[in-house]
Amino acid sequence: MPDKTDPSVRTRLIAPATRRGRGRRPVSPPVERASTLLNDDPAAMRDGSDGPVYGIEDLSAARELRAVLADLEGAADAWLVPSGLAAVTVPLTALLRPGDEVVTTDALYGPTRRFLNRHLKARGVETTFHAPDTPAADVLAAMTGRTRLLLIESPASLTFELADVPALAAACRARGVLTVMDNTWAAGLAFRPLAHGVDVSVQAVTKYVGGHSDLLMGSIAVADPAVGRPIAETLEDLGWRVSPDDAWLALRGLRTxxxxxxxxxxxxxxxxxxxxxxxxxxxxxxxxxxxxxxxxxxxxxxxxxxxxxxxxxxxxxxxxxxxxxxxxxxxxxxxxxxxxxxxxxxxxxxxxxxxxxxxxxxxxxxxxxxxxxxxxxxxxxxxxxxxxxxxx
Ligand SMILES: Cc1ncc(COP(=O)(O)O)c(C=O)c1O
The missing domain is CATH 3.90.1150.10 (Aspartate Aminotransferase, domain 1)
Incomplete structure (x- = not known):
């Protein structure tokens, strides 16, 4: 199969490691394990001008991982969460309110379906499922005045049907419906949702980015900072961060x-x-x-x-x-x-x-x-x- 991915991606995933001007250092950023960070200067400790002041803020490996993932996704920003499942549940938590409706495929990854049917339903958010081979026009026609968000997973879990993402994303944007896509299959390489008009691109970093079956992580990427703001606030509110060791492993996986x-x-x-x-x-x-x-x-x-x-x-x-x-x-x-x-x-x-x-x-x-x-x-x-x- 011809590989039609942009060859410059290979360079862009590696170039940040060799960027000059940072003095003598290992190629990969150190694993900084910390809750407490010590400061010399009380003023910097107060205003954060020397960098993070507590371990819940992303430290070096996670920061570099976020930056490289954002570049891969063509995103304004990208966040890390402790699993691929959380990469779907966090934006949905951030963007939906009681009374809203989600439209999605019937062939959704099982735990995502469970989140919709159990957690979101109990909080007043209903979900309408459509068969994975439903044409885009019919998916759009079935939306109601309450439809707030289209959750796309393409290809479908297990049966691998594809959605017409560009058509769905353009029509949703025109009618003010948000789009979130689980793009784990394409890993940010074979398909780039944000470039096709999707609002939020998520993937299970667990899979191809990690690449070695030894970590769980998810990423959430947005092109529009206004869409990203409630997602960043939700992460802050929930207190979720990834472990420095896992961020380091995921960054190593990302290079190859x-x-x-x-x-x-x-x-x-x-x-x-x-x-x-x-x-x-x-x-x-x-x-x-x-x-x-x-x-x-x-x-x-x-x-x-x-x-x-x-x-x-x-x-x-x-x-x-x-x-x-x-x-x-x-x-x-x-x-x-x-x-x-x-x-x-x-x-x-x-x-x-x-x-x-x-x-x-x-x-x-x-x-x-x-x-x-x-x-x-x-x-x-x-x-x-x-x-x-x-x-x-
Ligand atoms: C399409 C898809 N999305 C998300 C996930 C969840 O990833 P994680 O296992 O990191 O929660 C999976 C896991 O199999 C998946 O197949």
Whole structure:
């Protein structure tokens, strides 16, 4: 798959590390672990002119991480929160009031759906869900006078349909509806929501930015400071900050993000194409595959693709899906994605939470492709499919 991401991004993620004029120092900023910060000057201690005066303010690694992420997102500012889930829940908390309505996809990441249905509902905010393949015009037509915010997650979790983000963002802005997009799949690289008119771009830094499956973090980016102000105030009010160690790890991951992302995308497409030709698979749900859901929008709007996709099997059962998973030796059984390691999950049960259940030909599995050699992963999948056939 050609990598059409802007090559200058690779430079922009690294250049801040070598910027002159800061004296002798390590390449990466130090991990500053602190609640208390000591000052020499009582006046600076009072007005903060020497920098942060307490550990709840972001310290060096978090500051550099925020600046580099803001540049990646084309944002006026970016904030860090303790998980990708919090990156969605904080802007919604900040921007919604009792009586407001949120419109969003039925294929939302499960815990985000739970936040809408439990936390926000109890505080007077209603949510209307639409099927993930609903055309933009129909999503807009279903909005009411109370619709305050459109929450976009594209591609859809598990089934990978794409939203027409530019059309939705432009129409929402014209009618005063805010847009928040969970852009974890594109990692700020393959798609840049703010450049397409989205108000708030969030991602689970946990996934591709972290890249090593060893931290949880989220980022929230805005182009318009007026949209950012209530978000910054909400973070201040809630008292949330990320750990200095995690900020340091995420910053280290960010330097190599474009290389990992592009390499894993190439491997994932090779594995997806191989699976598509297999008799055990009915369909592979990967937006970069011609004919897959969302492919036309992906070609139009995206500069690359993530390394996660769904496989709809021909029939099967939970026992067969578990046999396939147990037959794999290289794929870890684990729920996340975006790290260096390949993972497999069985997802059929998750579809039960949707109002509009997709008609699938059989069991739904999800693969995340890491940095292993694709030929080895394919050989591993041969083993898994043999175990599937033995049970089916
Ligand atoms: C699309 C999407 N958004 C957000 C998250 C949440 O990230 P975290 O695990 O850091 O809370 C996930 C996690 O799987 C995800 O898939």
């Amino acid at each position: 993000l474009p290389l990992r992302y592009a390499e894993q995308a190439r491997s994932a497409l090779a594995v997806a194409e191989w699976l598509q030709a297999r008799p055990e698979a009915a369909r592979v749900l990967h937006p970069a595959l011609p004919g897959a859901p969302g492919h036309d929008l992906w070609r139009r709007d995206y500069a690359g693709a993530a390394s996660i996709f769904g496989i709809v099997m021909k029939g099967g059962s939970e026992a067969a899906a578990h046999a396939l998973m147990s037959g794999l030796e290289l794929f870890g059984l684990g729920y996340s994605w975006g790290g260096f390691e390949s993972l497999v999950t069985h997802e059929t049960g998750q579809l039960a939470f949707r109002r509009s259940r997709p008609a699938l030909e059989g069991e739904l599995l999800r693969l995340h492709i890491g940095l292993e050699a694709p030929a080895d992963l394919i050989a591993d999948l041969e083993r898994g499919l043999a175990a599937w056939r033995a049970v089916s």
